[in-house]
Amino acid sequence: MAADPVFDDEALEAARKLFARETTFMMGAVRMDGLPAPDLPEVAFAGRSNVGKSSLINAVTGRKELARASNEPGRTREINFFVLDERIRLVDLPGYGFAKVSRTTARKFQNLGRDYLRGRPNLKRAYLLIDARHGLKTVDTEALDAFDTAAVSYQIVLTKADKIKPHEVEALVDKTLKQISKRPAAFPRVLATSSEKGTGIPELRAEIMAACAVEL
Template sequence: MDNEFSEQEIETGRVLFAGPCDFMLGVVSMETLPPPVMPEVAFAGRSNVGKSSLLNAITGRKALARTSNTPGRTRELNFFNLNDRLRLVDLPGYGYAKASKKEVAGWNRLIRDYLKGRVTLRRVCLLIDSRHGLKDLDIEIMKMLDVAAVPYQIVLTKTDKIKPTELEKLKAKTAEKIARRPAAFPFIAATSSEKGFGLPELRAGLAQLAE
């Protein structure tokens, strides 16, 4: 499902995300979370789905979030303060198999506890690699968010890597899969961090959540 944003909404998003955006802290336990004083948007997805690249792209920075070809590089909940109006939260990738089972279990528990219990969490951007589509792990996270009544939005990444016809089929198939899910936001964002596709619309949608 596509969503039309007005020129004013696109501009509001551009201005917000062009403003100051600073790394606040990395969190490894629920006890060390920053005070819940402003709206938060979390970015979740399987390892190597392109979370750090997307965060850098939507904020127009080259190194806000660290990018790496090594899956599992983000091992903390990393908080960024966007213009004192919105917090962006980069979550560890789920499904990374090369760390120890204990480490993976720890990250996954932290992700789930944060997603289920954070009062200021306004939306989860659930990133899906457009070359692979929704996988079982993604469905698990969606079920958990549905139960916790946490709104989430599917963000397709790396859309420049597939043909436009394939992308349209993927969007239709994904829309079908989320249609009956109670917490799923109907607008599917199709993005490319490399080419800039879909970023103005994603910014416009997220800017509406800022105070």
């Protein structure tokens, strides 16, 4: 069975209040030496190019156009930093798979994401986004391995959960938990979300707030 809810109403409300505060785009970095100082806790979002990262970041922050979605998968080729209330940074990592670029170019910006994971001491958790309509695929294995190698705590977030039936969501959560059960850096909760419907967004906010140990 899927894990029971772990956040009470008070925790969810605290997270709602935190994420109601201002979130702004800080910068995009194309090199590791261009990253901002590691002086705030960070959480990072990773996933396939068409998984809905921009939509999820916008939903979590309550800003419709904070992270710009592209009709061209694989367009994000830099690490984008967003600052929430000068207390937490949300980090959008380059997507993987389906990028209409050369292998050399794709490897360059995907390696940038890997370097970030290995070399960021203030990274509190990474969120690996998986399309609920497809579940974990072979293309996602490389990302899972990268997280495990970097020893970064990461949590699976299912996106577009409104596109499948509720009982299918529950089954997918259980299946995904089993698939990651032996992975050393995997966080033992899987979140099902819908940016369009708002499903799971309050819980994701609470997860981020807890991971960063931020209090109001």
